[in-house]
Every structure is written in structure tokens, then in C-alpha cells.
Amino acid sequence: xxxYVEIFFRRWLTFVVLLFILPPAVAAASVVLFxxxxxxxxxxxxxxxxxxxxxxxxxxxxxxxxxxxxxDSLSQxxxxxxxxxxxxxxxxxxxxxxxxAERDAAIQSMQGTFAVTTNGSHLVVxxxxxxxxxxxxxxxxxxxxxxxxxxxxxxxxxxxVAIDFYSGQLEQAKDQLTSAQNALNTYASQHPGLIFDxxxxxxxxxxxxxxxxxxxxxxxxxxxxxxxKLDSIELASAAANQIDQTVLRLxxxxxxxxxxxxxxxxxxxxxxxxxxxxxxxxxxxxLLAWIDRTIRSPKEIEARLGxxxxxxxxxxxxxxx
Amino acid sequence: MSAGQIAEExxxxxxxxxxxxxxxxxxxxxxxxxHPVSLPAWFIDRCRQAYLSIALSDHAATSRVIGISSxxxxxxxxxxxxxxxxxxxxxxxERTLLMECDFASSVGFSxxxxxxxxxxxxxxxxxxxxxxxxxxxxxxxxxxxPAGSPDVDASRxxxxxxxxxxxxxxxPMFRNIVIDLPPTxxxxxxxxxxxxxxxxxxxxxxxxxxxxxxxxxMFLLGRDRIxxxxxxxxxxxxxRWLRRLL
Numbered sequence: 001x002x003x004y005v006e007i008f009f010r011r012w013l014t015f016v017v018l019l020f021i022l023p024p025a026v027a028a029a030s031v032v033l034f035x036x037x038x039x040x041x042x043x044x045x046x047x048x049x050x051x052x053x054x055x056x057x058x059x060x061x062x063x064x065x066x067x068x069x070x071x072d073s074l075s076q077x078x079x080x081x082x083x084x085x086x087x088x089x090x091x092x093x094x095x096x097x098x099x100x101a102e103r104d105a106a107i108q109s110m111q112g113t114f115a116v117t118t119n120g121s122h123l124v125v126x127x128x129x130x131x132x133x134x135x136x137x138x139x140x141x142x143x144x145x146x147x148x149x150x151x152x153x154x155x156x157x158x159x160x161v162a163i164d165f166y167s168g169q170l171e172q173a174k175d176q177l178t179s180a181q182n183a184l185n186t187y188a189s190q191h192p193g194l195i196f197d198x199x200x201x202x203x204x205x206x207x208x209x210x211x212x213x214x215x216x217x218x219x220x221x222x223x224x225x226x227x228x229k230l231d232s233i234e235l236a237s238a239a240a241n242q243i244d245q246t247v248l249r250l251x252x253x254x255x256x257x258x259x260x261x262x263x264x265x266x267x268x269x270x271x272x273x274x275x276x277x278x279x280x281x282x283x284x285x286x287l288l289a290w291i292d293r294t295i296r297s298p299k300e301i302e303a304r305l306g307x308x309x310x311x312x313x314x315x316x317x318x319x320x321x
Numbered sequence: 322m323s324a325g326q327i328a329e330e331x332x333x334x335x336x337x338x339x340x341x342x343x344x345x346x347x348x349x350x351x352x353x354x355x356h357p358v359s360l361p362a363w364f365i366d367r368c369r370q371a372y373l374s375i376a377l378s379d380h381a382a383t384s385r386v387i388g389i390s391s392x393x394x395x396x397x398x399x400x401x402x403x404x405x406x407x408x409x410x411x412x413x414x415e416r417t418l419l420m421e422c423d424f425a426s427s428v429g430f431s432x433x434x435x436x437x438x439x440x441x442x443x444x445x446x447x448x449x450x451x452x453x454x455x456x457x458x459x460x461x462x463x464x465x466x467p468a469g470s471p472d473v474d475a476s477r478x479x480x481x482x483x484x485x486x487x488x489x490x491x492x493p494m495f496r497n498i499v500i501d502l503p504p505t506x507x508x509x510x511x512x513x514x515x516x517x518x519x520x521x522x523x524x525x526x527x528x529x530x531x532x533x534x535x536x537x538x539m540f541l542l543g544r545d546r547i548x549x550x551x552x553x554x555x556x557x558x559x560x561r562w563l564r565r566l567l
Contacts, residue, residue, distance in 0.1 A: 001567055002559070002564070002567040005559050005563060005567060006557060006558060006559050009557075009558035009559045009560070010528075010558045012558070293531040293532060293533060294527075294528050294529055294530060294531050294532075295525055295526075295527060295528075295530050295531070295532055295535065295552065296527075296528075296557070297557065297564075298552050298555070300532070301525065301532070301535065301550055301552065304532050304536070305532075305535060305536060305539055305550075307523075307539065307544070307547060307549065307550050308374070308549045308550065309549065309550045309551070309552050310370060310371045310374040310522070310548070310549035310550065310551060311367045311368070311370040311371045311374075311549075311551055311552075312367065312527075312551070312552045312553075312555040313364050313367035313368055313371075313397075313401060313404065313551060313553055
């Protein structure tokens with residue numbers, strides 16, 4: 001270690017330039033020559049219990065805040081290749097990028113720069129960094145749209161399954177009610193003079209009649225219950241179509257930060273470039289330390305040769321003999 | 322007794338020593354004097370630390386013969402040798418000799434002390450001149466022997482030097498002898514020359530000497546003979562507070 005430090009101080013001016021001036025200069029140049037832009041957008045997330053009849057959206061944890069649920073959902077979506085493919089296709093189809101090669105380059109530069117952060121219990125901040133402002137804005141708008149579509153589709157798909165199921169159940173319940181009512185009517189026509197209250201099975205003195213009345217009432221209750229469930233699911237399905245206005249509202253549309261803003265992608269690039277620019281300095285230092293085999297300290301002599309350094313006289317270049 | 326009187330007495334004493342020594346070829350002390358070399362006090366103090374680290378562990382020796390070597394040229398070996406000799410001359414007050422054995426150095430004692438290059442050790446080894454001792458200003462107890470201008474291969478001279486007993490002859494005359502040895506990796510026979518010294522201090526230069534070179538120099542000189550390493554021009558760029566943390 002002391003060897004490298006001594007070499008450093010022997011040529012300190014060179015190393016100050018190579019290690020302390022050049023890397024920051026190169027890093028600053030990289031920021032100026034290859035700028036990054038960051039687009040951000042803010043979403044307001046509401047709990048789907050807002051609908052009243054639905055406890056939570058599919059996949060949402062009821063113990064987390066809406067913004068935390070949304071963060072979790074968005075983060076997972078952003079990490080998929082399918083999402084990036086969709087973004088790429090949208091950039092190309094919208095004319096934001098002119099060629100597949102440009103699209104691929106844009107996607108590659110954007111990958112890893114998507115960021116989701118929560119701000120309080122309902123606010124979610126979405127950001128992305130890229131080389132071109134238009135790409136950033138388009139990518140962010142597309143991300144929000146994809147997520148809304150995905151949420152909408154997810155809700156609707158589940159609602160459809162439930163509607164199909166409960167519709168079938170309701171049909172059966174209706175059939176059962178019709179059968180029960182027919183049986184009661186048949187029995188009543190076969191026994192004229194029977195007096196009973198169709199809404200109260202206990203009013204019948206005949207046990208068979210009481211049983212028929214009970215069956216009708218059960219079938220009616222079942223049909224009503226299924227109809228209520230079906231109505232509730234149909235409401236949810238209808239509400240899912242307007243999810244962008246209810247659960248996931250866009251507060252701040254995608255916009256690019258202006259002024260002296262220094263995006264994290266630029267900082268990262270500057271750090272990488274600065275780090276790479278340090279390599280020549282350290283390589284030169286290592287090379288000099290390897291080449292220079294001269295004695296650097298009395299300790300070095302004593303350690304290597306086992307001989308005592310009795311004194312360190314020095315005329316400091318006053319004489320050459 | 323004034324400083325001038327002391328210098329005069331020491332000069333006379335040295336004259337008598339050199340006249341009575343047995344080894345043929347020793348020259349009388351010439352009346353030329355080496356110009357003083359201005360070394361900062363703190364530098365000499367660092368060099369003092371170096372020789373003291375040896376002297377403390379070698380009380381029994383009658384004289385101290387310290388060789389200063391390095392892995393290659395240009396690592397400050399000569400400056401350290403001058404610094405150590407100066408510190409020893411000042412501290413001990415005893416006669417101190419600085420001997421240049423690096424025949425291939427581009428900057429020799431003649432340049433440092435601004436004296437004639439020859440005759441010197443090389444000429445003496447070739448048998449063409451007597452050994453030349455030059456007093457070093459401003460000290461009266463410090464002398465030096467320049468390397469001279471060898472006409473033949475320096476390696477052969479160093480071999481010859483190893484074969485002589487020059488240090489044995491000089492020991493009775495000089496309590497402290499500092500030898501500026503040739504660099505270990507550049508000069509053949511340098512390890513042979515290094516045997517003239519009781520102890521060798523190896524100089525390494527911060528930011529220039531490699532650990533591998535130092536390791537090889539240590540291997541050639543012999544690990545046991547190296548008393549320590551002097552890390553010259555040590556000027557770490559890492560701030561002190563950071564060095565403490567690392």
C-alpha cells in the first residue's frame with residue numbers, strides 16, 4: 001500500500017489530473033453530451049370498496065393502503081417482458097420511434113428506469129427515464145393505459161365468470177320455484193275448500209300442504225339471493241369499465257421535469273463513466289509501481305535484506321559525488 | 322597551545338612516522354593541502370551516526386578501517402566517505418586517513434578537494450611514484466590518498482591492491498581509515514578491494530538504487546561484512562502523517 005502511495009506522491013500532479021480532474025470532467029461531459037430525460041406522472045388510487053358491494057379488487061391485500069396495493073401491482077407488471085414488448089409496439093405504431101432498431105434502442109435504454117413510488121396512502125408516482133422526451137411521455141402514458149386496461153380486463157373477466165355461474169344457478173332456482181309453485185297449485189286444486197296462507201307454512205293444518213308451502217318459500221328465497229348476487233357482480237363489471245375514473249385516476253398526466261433537474265439515470269451514467277475514467281489512472285499507478293523497483297523506504301530495505309539502515313544522509317542534489 | 326602550534330606539532334610527528342615506516346615507496350607528506358569541502362553540519366552528523374554504529378560494536382580494534390561502497394556509481398558513496406572521515410577526524414581527534422580506491426570514478430578526490438590528480442594510489446601500485454598523503458584542510462589530523470590516474474585496467478590495480486598489505490602498514494599510523502571503495506556491481510575485483518576494510522558501509526540512493534542491485538551487492542560483498550546501509554538522498558514524497566498511518 002505504502003508503495004502505491006509513494007508512487008502517487010512522486011507524480012502527484014499527473015495523478016491529480018488522472019484521478020481527480022479527468023473522471024469528473026468526463027462524467028460531466030457524458031451528462032451534457034448524452035442527456036437523459038425523466039417523465040413523471042401521479043395517480044390517485046381509491047379502494048374498490050368504494051363500490052359498496054365488492055370488498056376489494058382482485059389481487060389486492062385488504063391490509064395494505066390503496067397506494068401500496070397499486071405499487072405492488074404496478075411493480076410486478078413493469079417487470080414483465082410482455083409489458084416492455086407492448087411499450088415497444090406502441091412506440092412504433094404511434095410513430096414516436098421511426099424504426100424497429102430505434103424502438104429496440106429506446107426499450108433497452110428505458111429498461112430498469114421505470115420507477116414506482118408511493119406518496120401517502122393514495123398517491124402513486126410513476127416515472128421513467130429515456131434519451132428522448134417524446135419517448136418518455138409516450139411510454140409513461142402507455143404504461144398507465146396498459147395498467148388500467150389490465151385492471152379493467154381482470155375485473156371484467158372475473159365478473160364474467162361469476163355472472164355465468166350465478167346466471168346458471170338463478171335459472172335452476174327459477175325452475176325449482178316454478179316446480180314448487182306448480183305442485184302447490186296442483187295440490188290446492190285437488191283439495192278444494194282448503195284454506196291456507198301461502199306465505200306462512202304453519203297456517204296449514206295438513207302436513208303435506210305445509211311442506212309444499214315451505215318448498216315454494218325456500219325456492220323464492222334462493223332465487224332472490226342469487227338474483228342479488230348477480231346484480232352486484234353485474235354492477236362491479238359495469239364499474240370496471242370506468243375504472244380510470246373511479247379506482248385509478250390520473251392526477252398529473254405524464255410530463256418531463258424541467259430546469260436544473262438531474263435525473264437519476266444521468267447520475268448513474270455519470271457515475272459509470274466517471275468510474276471507467278478512473279481506470280487509466282489506477283492502471284498507470286499500478287504500472288509505475290510494477291516498473292519502479294527502486295528503494296522507497298528504510299523499512300523496505302530492512303524487511304527485504306535483513307540489514308540495518310544506519311542513517312539516511314542527504315545532500316539533496318547539492319553534490320553529485 | 323594555539324591551533325597553529327598543534328598543527329605544526331602533528332605535522333612534524335607525521336613526518337617522523339612516515340620517514341620511519343618500513344614499506345618502501347611512501348612519500349613524505351607534501352606541503353600541499355586539500356581545499357576544505359563544505360559539508361553541512363547535519364550531513365556530517367548523519368555520517369557520524371554511521372561510523373558510530375560500527376565503532377560501538379568494535380571497541381577492541383586498534384584502528385578502524387571502514388570501507389564505503391555502493392552498488393553502482395552516482396549513489397553518493399564519495400560524499401559519504403568524506404563525511405564519515407570528517408566526522409571521525411573531528412570526534413576522535415586522532416589521525417584519520419581517507420583513501421580513494423575507486424579508480425574508475427568520474428568525480429574523484431582531486432575534483433572534490435581541488436588537488437592534483439596524480440600521483441596517487443594507482444601510480445604507487447604501478448611502482449612509478451611514492452604514495453602521496455595530502456593533509457585535508459581545515460583539519461590537522463586528516464589526510465587523504467588520491468586514486469591517481471591509472472594507465473592500466475582498474476581491475477588489475479584493485480587486484481594488486483588486494484595483494485599488498487597496505488592497510489596493515491597504515492594501521493599503526495592512522496587510527497581511523499576510511500576507504501572509498503569502487504562500486505560493487507560495476508567494477509570487477511571490487512569485492513576483493515572491499516576486503517581491505519574491516520567493515521563495509523553500503524550506500525544506496527533513494528529513488529535510484531533498486532532492491533535487486535542492493536541484494537546483489539550484498540551477496541558479492543558478503544552479508545557479514547556489511548555493517549549497515551546508508552540510504553542517501555532519502556526524500557519520501559508521502560506526507561509524514563500518512564507514512565505514520567501506513
